Structures are given as C-alpha cells and as structure tokens.
Amino acid sequence: MKEHLLVAAGFGGQGVMLLGQVIATAGMFDGKYTTWLPSYGPEMRGGTANCTVVINDEPIGSPITESPNELIVMNIPSLTKFEKQIQPGGVMVINTSVVDRESTRKDIEIFKIDAGAVAERLGNMKVANMVILGAYIAKTGAVTLEGVRKAFEKKLTGEKADLIDLNIQAVKAGMEAVGQ
Amino acid sequence: MTEATYKRPESLAKREFSYCPGCHHGIIHRLVAETIDELSIREKTLMVAPVGCSVFAYEFFDVDGTVAPHGRAPAVATGMKRSLPDRVVFTYQGDGDLAAIGTAEIVHAANRGEKITTIFVNNAIYGMTGGQMAPTTLLGMKTTTSPYGRKSETEGFPLHVSELLKETAGIVYLERVAVSSPQEVRKAKAAIKKAFTVQLKGLGFAMVEVLSTCPTNWGLSPVESIKWLNENMKKEYPLGVFVDKVGDLK
Amino acid sequence: MAEKVMVKGNEAMAEAAVRAGCRIYFGYPITPQSEFIEYMARRMPQIEGVFLQSESEVAAVNMVYGAACTGNRVMTSTSSPGFSLMQEGVSYIAGAMLPAVFVNVVRGGPGLGDIQPAQSDYFQATKGGAHGDYHLIVLAPGSIQESVDLMEDAFRMADEYRMPVLILADGMLGQMMEPVEFPEFVKLEGINDHSAWALRGATGREANKVTSFDIDPVNLEKMNIFIQEIYKRIKAKEVRYETIGLEDAEYMLVGYGTMGRILGSVVKLARSKGIKVGLFRPITLWPFPYAELKKAAEGVKTILTVEMSMGQMVEDVRLAVEGSVPVQFYGRTGGMVPTPDEVLAELLKHV
Numbered sequence: 001m002k003e004h005l006l007v008a009a010g011f012g013g014q015g016v017m018l019l020g021q022v023i024a025t026a027g028m029f030d031g032k033y034t035t036w037l038p039s040y041g042p043e044m045r046g047g048t049a050n051c052t053v054v055i056n057d058e059p060i061g062s063p064i065t066e067s068p069n070e071l072i073v074m075n076i077p078s079l080t081k082f083e084k085q086i087q088p089g090g091v092m093v094i095n096t097s098v099v100d101r102e103s104t105r106k107d108i109e110i111f112k113i114d115a116g117a118v119a120e121r122l123g124n125m126k127v128a129n130m131v132i133l134g135a136y137i138a139k140t141g142a143v144t145l146e147g148v149r150k151a152f153e154k155k156l157t158g159e160k161a162d163l164i165d166l167n168i169q170a171v172k173a174g175m176e177a178v179g180q
Numbered sequence: 181m182t183e184a185t186y187k188r189p190e191s192l193a194k195r196e197f198s199y200c201p202g203c204h205h206g207i208i209h210r211l212v213a214e215t216i217d218e219l220s221i222r223e224k225t226l227m228v229a230p231v232g233c234s235v236f237a238y239e240f241f242d243v244d245g246t247v248a249p250h251g252r253a254p255a256v257a258t259g260m261k262r263s264l265p266d267r268v269v270f271t272y273q274g275d276g277d278l279a280a281i282g283t284a285e286i287v288h289a290a291n292r293g294e295k296i297t298t299i300f301v302n303n304a305i306y307g308m309t310g311g312q313m314a315p316t317t318l319l320g321m322k323t324t325t326s327p328y329g330r331k332s333e334t335e336g337f338p339l340h341v342s343e344l345l346k347e348t349a350g351i352v353y354l355e356r357v358a359v360s361s362p363q364e365v366r367k368a369k370a371a372i373k374k375a376f377t378v379q380l381k382g383l384g385f386a387m388v389e390v391l392s393t394c395p396t397n398w399g400l401s402p403v404e405s406i407k408w409l410n411e412n413m414k415k416e417y418p419l420g421v422f423v424d425k426v427g428d429l430k
Numbered sequence: 431m432a433e434k435v436m437v438k439g440n441e442a443m444a445e446a447a448v449r450a451g452c453r454i455y456f457g458y459p460i461t462p463q464s465e466f467i468e469y470m471a472r473r474m475p476q477i478e479g480v481f482l483q484s485e486s487e488v489a490a491v492n493m494v495y496g497a498a499c500t501g502n503r504v505m506t507s508t509s510s511p512g513f514s515l516m517q518e519g520v521s522y523i524a525g526a527m528l529p530a531v532f533v534n535v536v537r538g539g540p541g542l543g544d545i546q547p548a549q550s551d552y553f554q555a556t557k558g559g560a561h562g563d564y565h566l567i568v569l570a571p572g573s574i575q576e577s578v579d580l581m582e583d584a585f586r587m588a589d590e591y592r593m594p595v596l597i598l599a600d601g602m603l604g605q606m607m608e609p610v611e612f613p614e615f616v617k618l619e620g621i622n623d624h625s626a627w628a629l630r631g632a633t634g635r636e637a638n639k640v641t642s643f644d645i646d647p648v649n650l651e652k653m654n655i656f657i658q659e660i661y662k663r664i665k666a667k668e669v670r671y672e673t674i675g676l677e678d679a680e681y682m683l684v685g686y687g688t689m690g691r692i693l694g695s696v697v698k699l700a701r702s703k704g705i706k707v708g709l710f711r712p713i714t715l716w717p718f719p720y721a722e723l724k725k726a727a728e729g730v731k732t733i734l735t736v737e738m739s740m741g742q743m744v745e746d747v748r749l750a751v752e753g754s755v756p757v758q759f760y761g762r763t764g765g766m767v768p769t770p771d772e773v774l775a776e777l778l779k780h781v
Binding site for chain 2: 454456480482484485486488489490492493494495496497498499500502504518519522526629630631632633634637638639640641642643
Binding site for chain 1: 434436461462545601602605606607608609688691692693694695696697698767769770771772
C-alpha cells in the first residue's frame with residue numbers, strides 16, 4: 001500500500017486530536033504500522049491544533065511531513081495553512097459547517113461535508129469530528145470501520161462505553177454522506 | 181570494682197575530629213552519637229553530611245553515610261527516607277549550607293513533614309572556606325567578605341531560619357539550643373533526642389538549631405568566643421522551643 | 431506475543447521503567463515531558479511505589495541521589511532546562527558511583543528556548559554536562575518501542591556499572607503515539623544486589639560510606655582511574671547502532687533518535703530515485719560507535735550527518751572516520767525538524 005500521510009487540523013475543542021488518535025489506533029487494530037504526532041504547546045489552548053497520522057504496511061520512518069497526501073480541514077485557518085502543502089492527487093476532506101470558503105487547489109480530490117448538520121441530526125454536536133472521520137475513511141480506505149470500532153472500544157470505557165454506538169453511527173453517517 | 185562513667189559513644193567512629201580547638205561541632209557530634217546509642221538505632225541510621233566544616237561528619241559517625249551537594253542534604257535525606265521508610269535518616273548542616281544555598285530544600289522538606297531529622301549548626305559564618313559572610317552573620321560583624329562589617333543596606337539582615345520554618349505546617353518539633361555551658365549541653369541533648377524520637381514515631385519533620393562558636397574565623401579564643409556567643413548571638417537568635425506538636429499528635 | 435497498545439512516548443517510557451523494576455520516581459513538571467511525571471503520579475501508588483513531585487529539578491536529582499544511595503532502582507525525567515539544573519547532582523551521582531536512570535525529553539534551546547523537539551543537548555549529554563572527569567551512558571531511541579526496550583537495559587547498565595544512564599529522547603518522541611508491546615515485569619531478585627556498598631543501615635557490618643569526595647588528590651586520582659576502567663569495559667561491551675541499506679551504499683546518512691528514524695524515510699525516497707543511500711544510526715551516543723562507523727563508511731563517497739541542532743554529533747562522526755570520508759552536515763534548530771524532502775534536497779547537493 002502507499003503510505004497514508006494525513007494531517008488533521010482545526011480549532012482546539014473540535015476534537016481533531018481525538019479524531020487523529022482514533023484513526024491511528026484503528027490502523028493498529030488493522031495490523032498496520034501507525035504513528036500519531038500532535039502539535040503541542042500554547043496553540044492548543046483555543047488556537048489551531050493539528051496532528052499528523054501516518055499509516056503504512058512497513059515500518060514508518062518519518063512521523064512528520066511537510067507534504068501530506070491526505071488532509072482533514074475543520075476550520076478556515078487550517079485550510080489556509082495546509083492546502084498549500086498537500087501533494088497533487090491528494091485527498092482533502094473539508095468540514096463545511098465551519099469552512100465557508102473554497103479551496104484554491106484544482107489538482108486534488110476534495111470532499112465537502114456539513115458535519116455539524118449530520119451530527120445535529122444524530123442528536124449530539126460533539127460527534128461532528130467522527131462524521132468527518134467517516135467521510136475520510138470512506139474516501140481513502142486508510143483504516144477499516146472494524147478497526148475504528150475497536151479503537152472506540154479501547155478509548156471509551158466505563159461510563160463512556162455508552163457512547164460507542166453513537167460514535168459508530170456518526171462514522172457511518174459520514175461514510176454515507178460521501179456516497180458509501 | 182571500677183565502672184566506666186564516661187566513654188566514647190558507639191556511634192562515633194574511632195577517629196580524631198578535624199575541627200578547630202574551641203569549635204562546638206565536637207560537642208554536637210557527641211550529643212547526636214549519644215542519642216543514637218541511647219535509642220539503639222545505630223544499625224538503622226543513615227546520615228547525610230553537608231558541604232562546609234562538617235563535610236567530614238559522615239566519617240565521624242559510625243553509621244552509613246554520604247555527603248550531599250552543598251545545601252541539598254534535605255533532598256538527599258528525602259530520597260533515602262522514601263526509599264527505606266523504616267530507617268532513621270538525619271542531616272547535619274551548617275548555616276552556609278542550610279540557610280543560604282539550601283533554603284529551598286529545607287523549607288520544602290519541613291513543609292512536606294518529611295520524616296527526617298535535621299541538626300542545624302549556626303555559627304554565623306562560613307568556616308570551611310575561610311570566614312566569609314553567612315546569611316546568619318550579625319549586623320556589624322566583620323568577615324572576609326564583609327570586611328567593613330555587615331550592613332543591612334547592602335547585605336540585608338541576619339536570616340532567622342527557625343523563625344521562618346516554624347510557619348511550615350509539616351514541622352513537628354523545632355528548638356533552638358546552645359552548648360555553651362553544661363546546663364545548655366544537657367538541654368541540647370534532650371532536644372536532639374526528642375527530634376530523633378519524633379522521627380521514630382513517624383510524626384513528621386524535626387529540627388534542632390544549635391548555636392555554635394567559630395573561634396578561628398571569629399578571631400577570638402575559645403573562651404572569648406563563648407562570651408561573644410552569649411552576649412551577641414543569643415540576642416539575635418534567642419533560644420527556645422518554636423514548635424512542639426509532639427503532644428498534639430500523640 | 432503481548433498485546434499492542436497505542437501509547438504516548440512519555441507514558442510508554444514511564445510504564446517501561448515500572449516494568450524494569452523502578453519503584454521510586456522523583457521529578458518536576460516541564461513541557462514536553464509532563465505526561466511522564468503525571469503517569470508516574472498515577473502509577474506508583476498502584477504498585478506501592480514512591481512518587482514525589484519535588485520543589486525543583488535541583489531537589490529532584492538530589493532525591494534520586496539519596497534513593498540511589500540505598501541501592502534501590504530510582505529515576506527522574508525532565509526536559510532540557512530541567513536537565514541543566516540537574517547537572518550538579520548528575521556529577522555527584524557519577525562521582526559517588528551510584529546507579530540511576532535519567533530521561534531527557536529534549537526541547538529547543540538555549541535558555542528558555544521553546545518546547546518543540548530538538549537534539550541540541552548532545553554535547554551536554556555525551557561530553558559531560560557538569561564538572562569533573564565523568565560520563566553517562568547515553569541511549570538514543572528512534573521509536574517509542576525502542577525507548578521501551580532500552581529502558582530495561584538502562585536500569586541493568588546503571589546497576590551493573592554503578593553509574594547514571596541517560597535516555598536522550600526529544601519532544602517528538604515524548605509527544606507522539608505509536609503501537610507498543612510492553613515487556614514482562616522484571617524480577618529484581620539477585621540482579622541488583624548492592625548490599626556490599628549501599629546505605630541501608632550498618633547491621634552486623636562496618637558502616638558503608640558513599641561519596642564523590644576525597645580530599646586527598648592521590649586517592650581521588652585513583653578513584654577516577656578506577657571509574658575510567660569501568661568506562662573501558664562499557665566501551666567494549668555496550669556499543670549499539672543500527673544500519674539500513676549500507677551494503678551497496680555510495681552515500682551514508684548518519685543521525686540518531688527520531689532524526690535517525692526520519693532518515694530511514696530519506697533512504698527509501700533516495701533509493702526510489704536511484705541513489706544508493708544507506709543509514710548509520712548510533713543508538714549508544716556514549717559510548718559512541720566510532721570503530722563501527724568508520725568501518726561502515728568504507729567505500730562511501732560522502733557522509734551526510736543530520737541533526738536537530740547546529741551540528742554536535744557531527745564532531746563525533748568526523749572523529750570516527752578520521753578524514754577518510756568527507757563529512758557534510760545538515761541541521762535545523764530551535765525546535766524545527768528536518769523533513770525527508772528537505773534532507774533529500776540537501777543530499778542531492780552532494781551527489
């Protein structure tokens with residue numbers, strides 16, 4: 001397989017870090033090599049946060065990239081910052097509930113999804129990030145739904161275990177929203 | 181039949197002290213060693229010596245011992261005590277070590293109620309390095325780094341460590357003593373014994389501050405030194421019990 | 431096979447230390463290693479271990495000194511400015527021949543610097559960060575799994591050679607997550623018996639004394655020479671490194687830690703363009719694999735050393751090859767991390 005080099009970016013509080021961790025953990029359950037690298041520091045508090053996820057069949061060299069081939073964009077500053085970097089032919093998933101602007105890139109595949117509206121329909125705005133995750137895995141095949149389910153089971157334990165179904169629903173809704 | 185009424189304490193190593201004539205370290209060492217003997221804790225006591233005149237203290241006591249970096253004895257003792265909570269750990273520190281470079285470590289060890297004992301020897305001067313000014317040096321006192329006498333405007337005031345430490349919640353027993361007369365020696369011995377007992381009972385942090393002479397660096401004879409201590413140091417650093425929660429905690 | 435878990439580097443190293451038999455931890459919070467101390471705060475009470483947040487890194491290292499005096503496994507973790515504060519204590523620990531493990535999750539410097547990944551503490555780690563003739567054993571893991579695997583070795587070497595061992599990580603390794611398999615818990619019985627020298631109370635024996643102090647220069651010299659003899663044994667036994675694709679390489683990349691791992695990507699990129707590149711990644715930075723590197727460099731046209739610093743390890747690379755191969759350098763500093771594309775572009779300048 002080709003290496004998935006994903007950057008996921010948005011405001012702190014939109015759940016981009018968790019989104020990235022779920023994808024990386026799903027990759028582990030799928031039997032792949034995987035890394036998750038966060039941006040860290042003061043920018044985490046209210047500003048733009050991002051993380052880099054790498055998934056590969058072979059051991060991963062660099063966990064950091066300046067030229068991802070996949071991009072998840074949850075807010076306008078992230079679009080501005082990262083659309084320049086994505087490789088030609090790459091895949092970008094845009095959350096249109098926040099990003100009301102077009103990308104200037106014509107040489108990549110772009111999927112727009114109103115994740116907020118989908119999440120609202122499911123009754124919980126907090127799962128908008130998982131709707132985006134669904135759209136992402138549908139379009140890239142980076143990880144399997146089964147892997148994602150196992151990642152949720154690992155992350156959501158105790159009282160939070162009740163949230164697993166809702167999160168899976170959100171992922172499925174995201175997959176359907178981009179036609180799968 | 182003869183009976184020994186005075187002998188070297190078991191807990192003192194069989195070697196000669198390196199201290200100057202008239203210095204009180206020897207007396208204080210002996211009181212600590214007698215205490216260790218009387219409490220039968222020699223085989224489970226660990227000592228932490230400071231940097232300063234008493235840097236060799238780890239050699240003078242016949243117990244397991246080390247030398248801490250300058251001022252850090254309370255942190256080293258904390259590491260030992262946390263590692264082996266059933267051992268008895270004490271630090272022996274001078275005023276340069278404890279009251280200058282080691283202020284953070286002593287304050288925090290006391291405040292944590294660290295179950296260690298500290299013997300703090302205050303002679304108002306740096307002895308080992310040749311008579312420089314200490315935080316505890318009295319105003320007007322001449323030292324090699326306050327050759328015109330300590331001035332509060334430039335060098336600040338004598339630091340009252342016991343008065344400072346008494347506000348820390350973790351301290352269980354704190355007394356300032358002297359060893360300038362037989363009566364004082366007896367009181368000092370009782371205080372030291374109490375400070376070790378506090379540790380044996382697991383009550384918290386205990387410290388005894390002992391006012392000491394430094395004839396060499398004060399430029400006085402041993403007898404004059406005691407007079408000077410009595411007339412000057414005790415005014416600045418009054419003797420007494422600052423904290424005694426032993427009764428409260430029983 | 432043990433279960434794989436997705437875990438942050440800082441937490442993985444902390445858990446690995448627990449499994450290596452460390453039951454005593456002292457530390458002070460500092461970014462980007464704070465997850466380490468937080469993990470220990472949660473973990474130690476679960477296993478009846480000792481956790482204490484000290485008032486400073488100065489106090490932390492001295493608490494480590496005190497616990498190490500008792501012969502029990504003990505460690506601390508910190509990041510660059512904190513490790514600078516610990517240097518005095520590190521020197522005392524080395525001089526007193528005490529076993530202790532340190533982790534430095536290096537960040538950008540000098541001074542307050544920033545909190546991003548860096549390798550600019552190489553000189554401090556390998557050439558003696560404090561006063562006196564001493565060394566630390568310095569291990570530089572390239573992945574979280576390797577940091578876990580090296581932890582047991584770190585404690586084993588600290589015990590065996592009675593000296594401080596440093597795991598030199600960086601902010602990236604501390605902050606990132608990777609799947610990890612943890613080893614089983616080490617059984618300590620019989621492998622760290624320090625009763626001959628440790629301070630545990632003089633019961634039925636003469637009192638033990640542990641110090642870095644000897645007022646007599648004749649004796650102190652003897653002591654230092656004795657320690658140097660131990661260093662010789664370590665140099666003979668403990669050198670570690672990894673190579674990738676050196677068999678037919680015309681160009682050799684040299685890097686350590688996460689930079690070394692990133693260079694693995696550069697090797698693939700370069701080979702996809704038909705350039706025969708290999709990698710030499712030192713894992714022990716002290717002892718440095720001088721002879722091994724020189725041998726590996728036989729027949730290559732150029733060496734490119736890459737670091738997240740302005741060039742520190744490159745001096746050891748040059749010492750190793752003794753002028754037999756030209757050694758080029760590329761580095762970023764202040765928390766910037768060279769990317770594979772960037773390094774490839776630099777490499778192409780020398781091809």
